[in-house]
Amino acid sequence: MTNATQTLLSGLWDIQNHPLSDKARQDARLRLLDYLGCTLAGAEMERSRMMRLVAASGAGAGPARLIGLGLKTAPALAALVNGTNAHVAELDDGNRFGMVHPGAPVISAVLAQAQASGLSDEDILLGIVVGYEAAVRLARAVQPDAKDAGLHATGICGTVGAAMGVAAALRLDKAGMNAALAGGTTAASGLLKVIRGASQLKPFNAGHAAQAGLSAALMAVAGFAGPADVLDGEHGYLHVMSGKPDKTAEALVGTGTLCVGDVYVKPYASCRHCHAPVEAALILRQAHGLTPDKIAKVAVSTHRMAVHLHDHTEITGVHSAKMSVNYCVAAALITGQSGMAAFTPEHVADPEILDLTRRVDVRADPELTALVPAKRAAVVEIHCRDGQILRDRIDLPKGEPETALTAAEFETKFLDLAGFAGLDATKAAALADRVLNPGQAGSLLHSIDAL
Template sequence: MTAAETIAGFATSLTLDDIPTEVAEDAKLHVLDVLGCGLAAHASGIATEGRSTMAELGGEPQATVIGLADRLPAANAAFANAMLCHGLDFDDTHSDSVSHVSTVVAPAALAAGELQAASGRDVLAAIVAGNEVVCRIGMAASGRFHARGFHPTAVCGIFGGAAAVARVAGADAETTTRSLGIVGSMASGLFAYLADGTPTKPIHPAWAAHGAHIAARLAHHGASGPQSVIEGKFGLYHAFLGAEAGDVDIEAQLADLGRRWETPRIAYKPYPVCHFMHGSLGATAEALRGRLLTADEIEDVVVTVPEAGVSLVLEPAAQKQAPRSEYEGKFSLQYSAASMLVRGHVGVGDFTDEAIVDPAVLAVARKVRYETPEYPTYPQAFPGGVRVTLASGETLESDFPHQRGGPENPLSADEVRAKFRDNAGLALAGHAVAALEEAILGLEMHEDLGAALAPLALTEVARV
């Protein structure tokens, strides 16, 4: 049996009764978190181009779109919402697969649920199925997509999105296998944006969520795709990684589907920046203990990260020390560490056009160096540390083997809900925030997803 056939069998047969209660509860919190991130991006006017484009295309009113009064075709709604949900880089990441999971799977599954008039129970089961698929496809080649300049969020995520959409649609295993074969030809996403800080990255999950829908319809109408699309010659691992037969053990990752659950290991983000920076930023906050510093007080700053993160968040150093855009700032550990040292926080407001040219922060950013010790906890976590030497001779130092928000150093459910309220409150009135939170945390109780998701479409700060 091929990997696609195994995934299809798992996804199409999974029911909510098969999923441990704690896994289902985790999945709902991740949906809540990612929708909050999308609402915050909407309020900030970030990553709205996908919504504008899809609204311009028009079509049947099938699914809800964040910040848009009019509903759109399900595939296009999934595109618009996924782009918004990833716009701030504040959404969750599964460490081992280095994939942003919910930003593809949740928008794809929710739009499919509205299209199919599916129950909340079925949509929740589909989301868990999609999550598990993304994680395992990425885990089998942990870090290797990044090394080749490919974004696993989209490259692996489209398979999870396809599995989720097929599950919501009630497709059988054979049709779902064909859909998975088709999305292999749609898998894409390049890290080329790192060269100049252009915000192309949010388009990656958008295209994946959209492709999951298109592949499902193509398969429904009889289109075919290769069953060996994941592990075969010229398949995912061979084409993207140059892996030869047997080099990537996807079979081992899929062998315990339905028994081992990766959804609870998807990490939340306390900071709206690349997850490779979270260990160091958490360590910096701990080392400061509420203290704020100026450039004159600081002699030297050394941050530590796994070697795999250097090309994403630390090099080229001169470019990272003075980010040219909001998005480039989110991939600069020099700038973000300086923000923590000078301002005491790294939040959405620290990446505006005005904030990233703050001379007090940039003066400290120029003092940030890095080291790459071996972290036994990587890639299961995003570890990091900091050592700040002050002009007085005092040293402030801390190390986080596990970043805050990961399963070994978790945010509580209350903290995740508080993050959602803060983000959603940028776009919605309090009553709408509360209604959406209640709807998502009770997702399995809903038979009408359109009504449950209605608060997303409120347009108090709409920018289309």
């Protein structure tokens, strides 16, 4: 049997030891800018609680920036705080085949260590590329079994991605990369139980993954060796996380396209499973001039993974709302909003939105389920009080590589998030220019340090 561990490591080592293509560099810069917008917004949303976390940690000043909070601290704490904040707004990137959000854990860990070690732009970009590759390849291998078992891929795969991203950025040798992989896999955790009810801990899965992955890489730097087959066998990562001992190494070979360029960028501020229904609802609202008084009920048919854990109608807060297909569709139909504005405390408690939320029925369709992961389809039927039934279907919501945001839409998303966080529009535009254009004066670390 092929050693899955060495298959993954060989692929990552090959990336590390060849110059990045111009496309890979630009994709990494795009991922970084999107991450910064999400993290700034998350920091604004959770400012008071994050400041309490920093105070309670006892950590003093350090080299790593707490993005959007005006402080610098130790890299491990920065990875935790930034990784958590990057996932708070539910706008961070993801991969539909692995059902994983790589950016929050990977970039948080890489940036934290880059600031501590004074790494170059090329080191940072390499760390992002390798980290995404590790997280997404592993997620593709263990999904959908991991989600069915209640495991959150952003936690269990993001930890490994963060470890390998930092290890690559630090240019560790093969033994060091193996040790980082072993450390990342044994530190990996994250339960989907935390997305239910009044829980607000889903973003912690991303933050913990960043912190634990960084620690795993530093254990490798210190010389702590790991097994050469940590992914393999009955007690290896693939079996433990997927429940299937016959997982093969083929899933870890890669697709021929670097994973850093094979992610979706979210246009809507909710769980990705909500996006196809929301998009269909917005299209129908605009096309037919729908107002709340015209809607009797709504039927949503979608794939199984978008129903499990996402069909609740009792909304307990902002985090609960972002996880609910029912709420997201109702809010889109009533307000016409799908971004941050749809999830204000006022909207989440709005009796009109909550009433329609309870009249949205979400069900799994076997035919749509069979299309996953190539498509994440949803059909929305709006039953009007006059007897009309309005219908629309979305196979892939906006933001996938096949349905990518335009350059203008991408820029608008970042500027909107930066503005939400209080960043001056001129400064935000200048930051975007510096991150995306390598010819601009100042390194990436200089740009991050200004936040």
